[in-house]
Amino acid sequence: MRTPNLPNSLTLVRIFLVPLLVVVLLTKFEGHLIFGIRKELIGAAIFAVASLTDWADGYFARRRQQITIVGQMIDPIADKLLTSAAFISLVQMELAPAWIVAVIIGREFAITGLRSIAYARGVAIPASRLGKLKMIAEVVAILALILGRDHLQQASARGFYVLGQVALWAVLVIAVVSAVDYYRRFNRLILKTAAVGGQPTTPSAP
Numbered sequence: 001m002r003t004p005n006l007p008n009s010l011t012l013v014r015i016f017l018v019p020l021l022v023v024v025l026l027t028k029f030e031g032h033l034i035f036g037i038r039k040e041l042i043g044a045a046i047f048a049v050a051s052l053t054d055w056a057d058g059y060f061a062r063r064r065q066q067i068t069i070v071g072q073m074i075d076p077i078a079d080k081l082l083t084s085a086a087f088i089s090l091v092q093m094e095l096a097p098a099w100i101v102a103v104i105i106g107r108e109f110a111i112t113g114l115r116s117i118a119y120a121r122g123v124a125i126p127a128s129r130l131g132k133l134k135m136i137a138e139v140v141a142i143l144a145l146i147l148g149r150d151h152l153q154q155a156s157a158r159g160f161y162v163l164g165q166v167a168l169w170a171v172l173v174i175a176v177v178s179a180v181d182y183y184r185r186f187n188r189l190i191l192k193t194a195a196v197g198g199q200p201t202t203p204s205a206p
Contacts, residue, residue, distance in 0.1 A: 007061035010053040014078045017050040018085045025089040025146070032150075044146045050082050051139050079135070080108050086142045095145045095164070100172050104138075107175045114186045121190065128185075130178035134171060141167035 024034065024043045032039050057075060061067045084105050090096035141164050148161030 006064065007057040007067075008074070010057040010060070011075050011078045014050045014053045014057075014082060015074070017046055017053075018078075018081050021046045021050065021082075022085050022089055025086075026092055040146050040149045044143050047082075047086055047139075047142055047146065054079055054082075054135075076112070080112070083135075083138050083142070084108070086146075090142065090145050093149060095149060095161075096168060100168060104171060104175050107179045110179060111182050114182055118186055118189060128178060128181055130174055130181055134174040134178055137167050137171045137174060140164075141171050 021043060024039055024046060027039075029039055034042050054075075087096060087101040087104060091098045091101050144160045144164030144167060146164075148157045148159070148164050151157045151161035
């Protein structure tokens with residue numbers, strides 16, 4: 001009997017949670033309550049669970065030796081869908097400036113394009129520490145901004161809102177710096193590949 005691929009299943013769960021998150025955040029519920037619970041708390045819980053699956057699928061993939069090509073393809077797609085949907089929802093909720101979100105999402109598309117070009121040439125560009133730090137800042141920013149939605153009416157939400165704004169600016173700075181770093185490594189690795197006659201090279205992690 002074939003063992004189910006748990007990491008890929010967790011990634012699919014993350015994808016399915018994306019539309020649910022958007023519905024919860026953007027639907028106008030009476031009194032901002034869902035079954036008697038503030039919708040911001042439910043939205044934050046959904047995003048938190050989805051973010052945990054991002055860590056869990058990588059952990060179980062390595063632990064159970066279930067790293068697959070499909071998993072490597074859909075995992076980054078699921079990550080980008082989740083964060084992009086959350087950020088766009090925050091713009092609609094007037095909790096995040098549209099231009100900052102545009103830069104962050106644009107960076108994701110640009111890096112995905114560079115990595116696709118590199119992969120087509122037989123070169124793998126590993127995730128950088130800056131990229132991982134950006135992901136952590138994104139999770140903090142999104143969770144804090146969701147929980148700080150009522151910062152104008154509730155004092156308890158103001159701390160979350162301030163934390164979210166600080167984290168959002170941190171995401172912006174890290175996104176720009178890491179994009180420059182990716183582009184620099186992309187050029188270096190492509191030139192290195194060309195220098196050895198077009199033979200594929202696999203760089204070591206930074």
